[in-house]
Amino acid sequence: MGEPTDDTQMGLRLLGGIMDAYKRVFVTGGAASLLSRPKPVRRTGFELDMRIESVARETDDVVGLTLRATRGGPLPRWRPGSHVDVFLPSGRQRQYSLCGDPSDRFRYRIAVRLIPDGGGGSREVHETLRTGGGLRIRGPRNAFTFIDAPSYLFLAGGIGITPILPMVRAAGSRGQLVYVGRSRDTMPFLHELPGADVRPDDEFGVPDIAELIARAEPGAAVYVCGPPPMLAAAQRHMFELNPTGSLHTERFSALPVVDGRAFDISLARTGGTVHVAADETALTALRRRLPDIAYSCQQGFCGTCKVGVAAGSVDHRDRLLIESERADHMLACVSRAVGEELVLDL
Structure with missing residues (x-):
């Protein structure tokens, strides 16, 4: 091959510049990747018949269910942030976050808070599911992706601790957790979080989300799961406080209607x-x-x-x-x- 022409060299330099820009924005976490976007979720997962190995009362209104495959054997692998679709005996279908240990291939754990005026799914879990009973699930699936980051700040509100719990363990010394709720006796899994900053409202007052987000180190991945006002405050303050960080949120309630017409x-x-x-x-x-x-x-x-x-x-x-x-x-x-x-x- 001959020597490259000036036009060829210019084209190669231009291509190199485009690739460098791509890496800065999409690979190393530049401005375009700061806010976690809605991601399509895999439409179908593994359908599994499960047996309820145990039912644990985590708080007065939260039960934890440990599930094993009815036929035994290992379960599909999952990453922190994953959930499963649960098909209840009535035919209702609900999603619950996996809050156990991803390295345990033989058990899944979910936790369900009773919503007295909800659609009936949580009441059915609390009132009808018992140890030894059967349950069908689909999954795991993930819409709350746990990314690799130099450091993490986790903000969990009440039952919002469930998807965050495995993340805290995976992050290890790179992560800090702030766990808020009405009172300690309403906050599940406290005994599994000895290093958390636990801030119940009846001891510390209503949390200042901006103040909590300010704790994140520059470039940190900030994960928030809790009631809608908590998520809204996080989205409002995140990038003015930590412009190089990334925000990842998950909610357990319906989205508010925006720009709706009758x-x-x-x-x-x-x-x-x-x-x-x-x-x-x-x-x-x-x-x-x-x-x-x-x-x-x-x-x-x-x-x-x-x-x-x-x-x-x-x-x-x-x-x-x-x-x-x-x-x-x-x-x-x-x-x-x-x-x-x-x-x-x-």
Whole structure:
């Protein structure tokens, strides 16, 4: 081969500059990767029949379940932040974070807080599941990815400790945990967290999230899981306090409706019309008319509430449906009508 021409050398230099920029932004954690984005979650996982090995009362309103494969043998591997879909005896489907030890290939552990005015899933767990009983699960799946970072700050609120607990163990000396809650007797797994900064409200007052985030070292990965006001405060203050860090959040409640407009849903099979207010989800409105409609995550990633769309245009706000499904399906927990009416296959 001959000597490269000036044009060739210029092209190579340009290509090298593009690759360097790519590495700075997407590989080493530059500005474009600072805030954890919604990630598609694997749609199907392993379906497993499990046996409840033990039921432990962690607090007055939290039970921990340890599960083993019904037929024995090792379980699928998982990373901190993973969850499983649990199919309850009633047919309800719910997601619960794995909060045990990822190195234990023979047991999964989940914990469930009782929500008296919820959709009935937590009550069913508390009132009907017993040691020795069977349970079907799917997973593990992960929408709360634990990344490699030079240091970590973990903020957990109440039952939000469940996905964070394995992360704290994995981070070791690189991590610091601040655990908040109403009172110590409402905060599960305290006995497993001897090094945590435990700050119950009845001892320290309502936490100042900005003050807590300020503890993170420059470039730290900050993980937050707790009630919606805690997550909102973290998102509001993170990058003014730690512009080189990254923020990762997970919530256990429905997403608030943003920029919603009222619309009507016509039910093609059962008949009738359901009105959806501007500040509520289609799922919330549908449950008034169809209380047994299937749902689970209420955040647009599990697909349990997928319904057929017979007519109308959809404002898709989910993280699951592929493009070919969007013309005639929607996830009722997050998506809405573009216009004034949708006709659903319900």
